[in-house]
Amino acid sequence: MDHEQNIPDWVETLSTALANTIEVPATIHFGWYYEPPHENDFGIHALTLYPEPVEIQEAGPKDGEFVFLAPNGVDILAIYRQFDEVDALTLAFEQGHEPAISITGKYKGQAVIVFLFLHPNSDHQEDEI
Numbered sequence: 001m002d003h004e005q006n007i008p009d010w011v012e013t014l015s016t017a018l019a020n021t022i023e024v025p026a027t028i029h030f031g032w033y034y035e036p037p038h039e040n041d042f043g044i045h046a047l048t049l050y051p052e053p054v055e056i057q058e059a060g061p062k063d064g065e066f067v068f069l070a071p072n073g074v075d076i077l078a079i080y081r082q083f084d085e086v087d088a089l090t091l092a093f094e095q096g097h098e099p100a101i102s103i104t105g106k107y108k109g110q111a112v113i114v115f116l117f118l119h120p121n122s123d124h125q126e127d128e129i
Contacts, residue, residue, distance in 0.1 A: 017082045029051075032050070044113055076101075082107065084109065089103050102116070
């Protein structure tokens, strides 16, 4: 993603709200990337969120290593409530049976599809919330 492109203000707001619906065992950050309607196959705003690996910060042989902390749970109803309208909400198992949630609907009047991965996404590490 080109950092010079104009990302709508609502994208970060929605990203933060959705990240807050995920119960995690420690403080972690969620990465995200955004694609405007003319740059994706859906023809609507597309947003992808994923948990970032966490760096171990304690003295010892594993200090500085990155690990993935699996979420404890996801509040599906809280996700649903973030949208003005929800056309579809799907739970699927991707990449080696890892869970992922997709939501298609409207947020602040904008048609949007959101992919919420519950595992790290090494392909896109552009932004973080």
